[in-house]
Amino acid sequence: MSPPRRPSPPRRQRPRPARSLAGQLFAVQVLIVALVVAAGAVLTYWLTSDRTEQSAERQVTAVARAVADSPTVRSGVLSADPTAVLQPYADRVWRDSEAAVDFVTIMDTHGIRWTHPNPAEIGKPFLGHIAPALAGRTFTETYTGTLGSSVRAVTPVLDDRGKVVALVSVGIKVQSVSEQLRGPVTALVLVAVAALLLGALGSWLANRRLRRHTHGMGPAELSHLYEYHQATLHSVREGLLLLDRDGTVLLCNDAARELLALEGEVEGRPLGDLGLPEPLCTAIAGQDALRDEVQLTAERVVVVNTSAIGDGPALGTVVTLRDHTELQALSGELDSVRGFADALGAQAHEAANRLHAVVSLIELGRHRQAVEFATAELELAQQLTDRVVGAVSEPVLAALLLGKAAQAAERGVELTITEDSLIDDSLAGAVGARDLVTLLGNLIDNAMDAAIEGAAGSPRPPEVTVTARNASGELLLRVADTGRGIDPDAVEKVFRRGWSTKQPGRGLGLALVAQTARRNGGTVVADSPAGTGAVLTVRIPLRHAGVVPR
Numbered sequence: 001m002s003p004p005r006r007p008s009p010p011r012r013q014r015p016r017p018a019r020s021l022a023g024q025l026f027a028v029q030v031l032i033v034a035l036v037v038a039a040g041a042v043l044t045y046w047l048t049s050d051r052t053e054q055s056a057e058r059q060v061t062a063v064a065r066a067v068a069d070s071p072t073v074r075s076g077v078l079s080a081d082p083t084a085v086l087q088p089y090a091d092r093v094w095r096d097s098e099a100a101v102d103f104v105t106i107m108d109t110h111g112i113r114w115t116h117p118n119p120a121e122i123g124k125p126f127l128g129h130i131a132p133a134l135a136g137r138t139f140t141e142t143y144t145g146t147l148g149s150s151v152r153a154v155t156p157v158l159d160d161r162g163k164v165v166a167l168v169s170v171g172i173k174v175q176s177v178s179e180q181l182r183g184p185v186t187a188l189v190l191v192a193v194a195a196l197l198l199g200a201l202g203s204w205l206a207n208r209r210l211r212r213h214t215h216g217m218g219p220a221e222l223s224h225l226y227e228y229h230q231a232t233l234h235s236v237r238e239g240l241l242l243l244d245r246d247g248t249v250l251l252c253n254d255a256a257r258e259l260l261a262l263e264g265e266v267e268g269r270p271l272g273d274l275g276l277p278e279p280l281c282t283a284i285a286g287q288d289a290l291r292d293e294v295q296l297t298a299e300r301v302v303v304v305n306t307s308a309i310g311d312g313p314a315l316g317t318v319v320t321l322r323d324h325t326e327l328q329a330l331s332g333e334l335d336s337v338r339g340f341a342d343a344l345g346a347q348a349h350e351a352a353n354r355l356h357a358v359v360s361l362i363e364l365g366r367h368r369q370a371v372e373f374a375t376a377e378l379e380l381a382q383q384l385t386d387r388v389v390g391a392v393s394e395p396v397l398a399a400l401l402l403g404k405a406a407q408a409a410e411r412g413v414e415l416t417i418t419e420d421s422l423i424d425d426s427l428a429g430a431v432g433a434r435d436l437v438t439l440l441g442n443l444i445d446n447a448m449d450a451a452i453e454g455a456a457g458s459p460r461p462p463e464v465t466v467t468a469r470n471a472s473g474e475l476l477l478r479v480a481d482t483g484r485g486i487d488p489d490a491v492e493k494v495f496r497r498g499w500s501t502k503q504p505g506r507g508l509g510l511a512l513v514a515q516t517a518r519r520n521g522g523t524v525v526a527d528s529p530a531g532t533g534a535v536l537t538v539r540i541p542l543r544h545a546g547v548v549p550r
Helices: 021-068 071-076 082-096 174-214 219-235 254-260 278-285 325-363 367-391 395-411 433-454 488-493 509-519
Strands: 103-107 139-145 148-158 164-173 239-244 249-252 293-296 301-309 316-323 414-417 463-471 474-481 523-527 535-541
Touching: 021 082, 021 103, 021 139, 021 148, 021 164, 021 174, 071 082, 071 164, 082 103, 148 174, 164 174, 239 254, 254 316, 278 293, 278 301, 293 509, 325 367, 367 395, 395 414, 395 433, 395 463, 433 463, 433 474, 433 509, 433 535, 509 523, 509 535
Parallel strands: 414 463
Antiparallel strands: 103 164, 139 148, 148 164, 239 249, 239 316, 293 301, 301 316, 463 474, 474 535, 523 535
């Protein structure tokens, strides 16, 4: 025998996908349209039915009163044989009405019929109420008689003295009233069906478009997507801004708030109202996309990228921001170190040349000249080192000045440190080493470039004068050059990002100087005395230095 087959595990049913948001809205819209159309149809039918019934009541009342006021009826009810007189008259009235009424009944005050469409009913009691008519009042009612349910009016017949001598009842069968409603109701049903179909078609078209925009996702999926979107935007370390085509901020994540130092409500405000530097706002609002462009805020260096939203006409702009502050500081330090290395290389090369000269003098037997030449070079180098070390006790600043002095000597610039320069130990911890390198390094580099440019075609050698001291509770850094100076119209633009008299792509150094000074609670001023080049002065209160958040 073969072993019994093991029953296969039940297959797991795949969960049915949730109906999309567009599908749910379509179902709701169709239901709403159907309810509105049905309610309108019912209301219209009720109004039409009510008006038809009122019209029937007015019609039978008018006919009944006309019959009751007829002289033939008044004389007939007083004759010896009322039926012989009144029955032909009632038939003639019914025929003349072109079937507008279904019966005309004339009776005595006891309700005994004198006329009736069915002659067999003559002489029998009237089926209905007559008491109001006996009281002299015309009234209407819906009652079921020998001809079925009908809308009828009962009115009194009065003699010359106003006494009720007979009664007249005129009626229309309810079936006839319903037949009058058949046409309007049919038209109403057709209109309702057409409205329902048009409403369903419009809902289908609208929801087809919605389905295309929502990619067929349901409410839960859209909700999850929004939560993922928000979590992602606020967790990334890059700053992100979304702007509409008018420059209004639609979204700003946490990193962008931190990089741009934004506070309060940002979404819904124009970019220009956020207090950002004008060059940054101008660059973001420009027509051209930015690719890794370095911009400055009040406290940071940021790399900006922009991209238009949408393939056709731009719906807005995506702006990404990366913090470049630390990298820029490290880049400045690297440039200083590279300058030191280049200066040391130049000094080594120059020292080798001088050593060859000393050796040659010794070989020629001119020992005294060899000693004088060697000691003179040592005295010059030692004087510069002693001057810097004696005036500046901050090691980073001293090393920077020595390196810039060697670099200036290599470029043919005479770098001088003024006699009143003095940096003592009170600067320690007040201004960071990186900030010192950024401030003084960029000032000296800019001054050397300006001095070399101004000395072109002039017998006067390029000169740069540096003053560095901390006294009276502030750090003073002043760098003067013998260049061509600064145009008075450009004094206010010197420290803007991108301003430069050199080739494009420059103009970041002085902007970094201004930013670093502001970050430490200080100021930077540019001056250009006539005929003396440019003078740039940085003042940082030491009691505030390092206190301003970075």
